[in-house]
Amino acid sequence: MTALSLYDKLWNSHVVHTQDDGTSLIYIDRHLVHEVTSPQAFEGLRLAGRVPWRKASILAVPDHNVPTTDRDKEIADPVSRKQLQALDQNCDFFALQKFEMNDPRQGIVHVIGPEQGASLPGMTIVCGDSHTSTHGALAALSFGIGTSEVEHVLATQCLLLRKTKSMRVNVSGALPKGVYSKDIVLALIAKIGTAGGNGHTIEFCGETIEKLSIEARMTICNMSIEAGARAGVIGVDDKTIEYIAGRPFAPKDAMWDAAVKSWRQLVSDEGANFDSTVDLDASQLSPQVSWGTSPEMVVPVDGVVPDPDQEPNATKAEGMRNALTYMGLTPGQAVNQINIDKIFIGSCTNSRIEDLRVAAQVVKGKTLASNIKLAIIVPGSGLVKRQAEQEGLDQIFKAAGFEWRDPGCSMCLGMNADQLESGERCASTSNRNFEGRQGQGGRTHLVSPAMAAAAGIAGHFDDARKYFN
Amino acid sequence: MEAFTKLTSSLLPLDRPNVDTDAIIPKQYLKSVKKSGFGINLFDDWRYLDPGEPDQDNSQRRLDKDFILNNDQYKNAQILLARDNYGCGSSREHAVWAMLDYGFRAVISTSFADIFFSNCFKNGMLPIVLKKSEVDKLFEASLNDPDYSISIDLEKQQVVADGIGSCQFDIDEFLKHCMLNGLDEIGITLQYEDKIHAYEERLKQSSPWLFAHD
Ligand code: SF4
Numbered sequence: 001m002t003a004l005s006l007y008d009k010l011w012n013s014h015v016v017h018t019q020d021d022g023t024s025l026i027y028i029d030r031h032l033v034h035e036v037t038s039p040q041a042f043e044g045l046r047l048a049g050r051v052p053w054r055k056a057s058i059l060a061v062p063d064h065n066v067p068t069t070d071r072d073k074e075i076a077d078p079v080s081r082k083q084l085q086a087l088d089q090n091c092d093f094f095a096l097q098k099f100e101m102n103d104p105r106q107g108i109v110h111v112i113g114p115e116q117g118a119s120l121p122g123m124t125i126v127c128g129d130s131h132t133s134t135h136g137a138l139a140a141l142s143f144g145i146g147t148s149e150v151e152h153v154l155a156t157q158c159l160l161l162r163k164t165k166s167m168r169v170n171v172s173g174a175l176p177k178g179v180y181s182k183d184i185v186l187a188l189i190a191k192i193g194t195a196g197g198n199g200h201t202i203e204f205c206g207e208t209i210e211k212l213s214i215e216a217r218m219t220i221c222n223m224s225i226e227a228g229a230r231a232g233v234i235g236v237d238d239k240t241i242e243y244i245a246g247r248p249f250a251p252k253d254a255m256w257d258a259a260v261k262s263w264r265q266l267v268s269d270e271g272a273n274f275d276s277t278v279d280l281d282a283s284q285l286s287p288q289v290s291w292g293t294s295p296e297m298v299v300p301v302d303g304v305v306p307d308p309d310q311e312p313n314a315t316k317a318e319g320m321r322n323a324l325t326y327m328g329l330t331p332g333q334a335v336n337q338i339n340i341d342k343i344f345i346g347s348c349t350n351s352r353i354e355d356l357r358v359a360a361q362v363v364k365g366k367t368l369a370s371n372i373k374l375a376i377i378v379p380g381s382g383l384v385k386r387q388a389e390q391e392g393l394d395q396i397f398k399a400a401g402f403e404w405r406d407p408g409c410s411m412c413l414g415m416n417a418d419q420l421e422s423g424e425r426c427a428s429t430s431n432r433n434f435e436g437r438q439g440q441g442g443r444t445h446l447v448s449p450a451m452a453a454a455a456g457i458a459g460h461f462d463d464a465r466k467y468f469n
Numbered sequence: 470m471e472a473f474t475k476l477t478s479s480l481l482p483l484d485r486p487n488v489d490t491d492a493i494i495p496k497q498y499l500k501s502v503k504k505s506g507f508g509i510n511l512f513d514d515w516r517y518l519d520p521g522e523p524d525q526d527n528s529q530r531r532l533d534k535d536f537i538l539n540n541d542q543y544k545n546a547q548i549l550l551a552r553d554n555y556g557c558g559s560s561r562e563h564a565v566w567a568m569l570d571y572g573f574r575a576v577i578s579t580s581f582a583d584i585f586f587s588n589c590f591k592n593g594m595l596p597i598v599l600k601k602s603e604v605d606k607l608f609e610a611s612l613n614d615p616d617y618s619i620s621i622d623l624e625k626q627q628v629v630a631d632g633i634g635s636c637q638f639d640i641d642e643f644l645k646h647c648m649l650n651g652l653d654e655i656g657i658t659l660q661y662e663d664k665i666h667a668y669e670e671r672l673k674q675s676s677p678w679l680f681a682h683d
Contacts (some may be wrong), residue, residue, distance in 0.1 A: 016668045017661050025661055027668050029679055039502030040562075047504065048470070048655070053665075056683040079500050079523075086502040122676065148562065148591060148654070156658040158665060251678035259678045 003269035006235050007166050007201045010141035010266070014124050016158055026161045028153050029123040030140075032109045033060040033096075035087040036415070037128030041151035042090040052094050053157040059118050060091050060098035063108045064415050068378055068405035071102055080416060107381025107407040110134040110348035114218065115381055117247025121236050121263040126153055131348050131431065133225045136233040137217035138240055139266040141201075143231040164230050165275040167200040168268075171208040173283030178465030180358070181216035182350060182429070182448035184208070185223040186288035188280055190298040197229030200275070203268060204234050208282040214243040215352045222349045223431050226295040235267035287464045289335050290433050290446040292323035297433075299335055301451065301463050307331035326435055327443050328423070336461045338445070339371060342426040343402070343456040344438070345449050346378030347412035350429035353387050355449040360393040362453035362467045368401035369459025375402045376418065378410040402456070414439045427455035470593040472651030476574055477620040480611040481537060481546035488551060489558030490585060494567040498523055507563055508570030512538055542615035550607055551578040556585025565592045575621055577628070579604050590644050591653055595623065603628075603636045623649055 004012070016025040038060070045052070052058060065080035075081040084101065091098040099106045105116065110131055113119035119135040125142035126132060128150045135142035149159055171184060189196070202224045209217065217234050224232030241260055244250045251259045286300035297320070299306065308320035308331065324331065329338070345351070345359050356379065368375055377397050379385035385407055388394055394404045411418040412430040420426055420442025429452050430437075433444040447455070450464035498510050500523055509527050516538050518531040532539045549568065555578040556564060565588045568576070575595040589596045599607075610617045610632060619630040623645065628636045640648075647657065658665075673680050 017664050025658060025664070027665070027672070040504040040566075043502075043504045048653075050655070054669075054683070056680070083502055120679075123679070152655050152658065155655045156665065157669075158658055158661075160654065160658065249682065251681055255678040255681060259676070262676065 003271040003273070005166055005168075005268040005272040005274060006139060006203055006233050006266060007141070007164075008272070010122065010124070010139075010233070011163055013122070014141070023160050023162055025158045026124060027158055028126050029057060030113070030118060030120075030125040031058045031153050032113055032118070032125065032127035032129075032132070033058055033087070033150070034064055034109050034127070034129060035062045035083040036064045037147050038090065038150055039083065039086045040147050041128070041154055042086075042094070044151045045154050046093075048155070050155045052096065052154045055094065055096055057157065058096045058154075059113070059116070060087060060096055061106055061109050061112055062087055062101050063106075063407075064409045064413065066101050066106075066406070066408040067416050068376070068408055068410050068418055071406050077416070104382040104386065107379070107384065108348045108351065108409055110218075110222065111351060111380030111384065111407075114138060114214070114243075115247070115383060117244055117250030120244065120250065120259075121240060121266050126159070130225045131222050133229070133232045134218050134222040134348055136221040136224070136231055137214055138244070139233060139236045139263065141231060141233065144225070165200045166273075167197060167202045167229070168274040168277045169202055169204050169280065170206040170277060171204065171280045171282050172206045173208060173281045175208055175211070175282045176285065176465065178450060178463070178468040179282070179285050179287055180448040180450060181212055181219045183285050183288045184280065184282055185220045185226075186290065186295070186298045186446060187285055188278070189223065189227045189295050190288070191280065192227055192278060194226060194294055194296045195228045197224060197227040200229050201231045201233060202227065202229045203274070204232060205268070209234060210237065213354060214239055215354045218352070219349055223295070226431055236263045237267075287448060287451050289451065289461055290444070291327065291329060291335065292320065293326055293433055293435050294319070294323070295431065295433060295446060297323055298446070301335050301461055303335055305329045305331055305333040305335065328425075336463065339425065339460045340427050340445075340455045341371070341373050341424040342420060343368075343372060343375035343452050344378070344411040344418075344426055344428040344430065345452050346376070346380070346405075346410050347428075347430035348380065348409075349431045350449050351378060351380030351384065351407075353384050355429065356384070356388045356393050357391070359449040359453040360396045362450050362464065363400045363402070363457065364396050366400055366457045368456050371459045372401070372456055373424070375456045376405050376411065377402050378405045378418075379407050381407050400457070411438050413437060414442075420444075427452045427461070470591075470651050470653035470656060473574065473593060473595050473623055473648045475620065475622050475624075476547060476595075477618060478547035478574075479543070479545060479616055479618045480548045480550045480577075480607060481543045481573075482550040482608050482611045483537065484552065484608060484612070486552040487554045487557055490556055490561050490564040491558050493556070493564040494561065495521075497521070498567075499561060499563055504566050505570050507567035508572065511567040511571045512536070540615070547572055547574045548619070548621070549573045549576040550604070550611060551576055552604075553579050555581050557582040562588045562591070565589055565594050569594055577604065577607065590647065593648070593651065593653070595621065595648060597621065597628065597638050599628065599636050599638060603633060606630075606633050
């Protein structure tokens, strides 16, 4: 028998039909829906007189537009309010399962899928959102789709797709204290570039990945899209099974046993073929900081802002110059001397309980530096928030001067009121540092939760490793 | 999606090259949660003299009487006649939605931008590429006479027009098939309905836990 990769197995088990040109009709097991990319899809469905093919596959939640304060009041922004109402109405109309804004289970769609056990190994999972790649940490084939495709999945439970190429990223070596999975994925993107994974599904493997928790693995799969990949996957192991056990949507009793038996197959076979392989040594990593306006513009915290004049590729050098101007940085500047205005700990990349625990560990007993104008902690879901409060983490943050907010996408993309002002510099645990992403003229530096917390205390970037000795 | 077989209608001649999708439907309207209702804002910047916002009462806005969309003699046209490179710019599907909502079913030009062209087929709007000489004649005729009407026959791939005769146009066989039968991509997938059901039955056997909440 030919050796199959995890991606091969996930793909093969979902093919409904293959056309002569190789395009395949792929069955979708789970469809996650949020308020921004779904309204036109629902309307299209209605206009065509269609109904959702399989209602139980759908789980809807508002996250992009929701305010992170004053949830008991009406949403101030009329456009956001309307998109939320549209999601509610569409779900009511078609009798779909949804968590409303004030439901304790509400949160960022990519946090709540795994948290609820709605994302399971072996599934195909889609959502009208590029960071759907997150769920691949549970050995699911998960990827983002556009609005027309959202409608297509609603109506047919399938998508017409072509198989991607496959890449294996092998991470070895012990991760130093104070260095996290966010640093691994930032270092990877710096190494292969934001187009490095184009047209690929990446499988992450190796001893370092095996040692990581499921939540830490999600951070890596989440950002595989920033490396250009369509999806990221990680094979099933004991941790995967443990993580899922007992979650609300997870199978129970005899079904559980059958499911676990089947999930155990979800690893790449020995000798499986990959189109390319990348090796990364985690033991050599420092905490990473993005300095520019693309997630590949990353340096270690003990490094300096790079010099475009040293870049042999003219186009690249030009891009670096533009980024430096936008970011207000000069070549050669030491990263740990860059002053920060705002701190954002949140987003589908780093807003789970382990992220908040690490940040709290750094912050505990200290206070924000005087130059920090605002520091917000936005838990990934209502349940993460509750858990953190039970552990007293909220008190640690508040005592240090952080604001403790309600869950949502928040300052990751600034669709709600949480935005950077022009020229403001932010240490952010999110995933995109594009121009204007967190607010027009805002300057985003992507870092791990430990680094964001340390920047809040120091007022500038500070080596998170110091806080863990 | 509505099938497209034949259409006889007058033309609305939009005599400008490189009309981009921002001009067809400006960005502030993309915040809408709908696929319909964009018709009133089609070519918004050209049509109205004052700026527009979503949800505004458009009847209160001043019209630019010189813009052809505001000429009542052309208001029943279901075919837009355009110049080179129509639909360039952003990929927004809203551009096609706005044209459909306004009442157009076909658009004729010498050339179209790629994404706009393919978005048309996803929504039942027929984009037809004719020769420059033919398009020129159609402009002349329709500018002189708002009632000047032509017939499109998709099956025969023909546009028949008084004083010009019949003009042939090319179209991809598969796209033609979809348009003639009103098959959007969803419609095409639904042709495999039985296979999808059969797949689901197999899945229920092999992975019953996936259906525990159905
Ligand atoms: S947290 Fe940011 S990246 Fe994640 S889904 Fe929300 S907006 Fe997208």
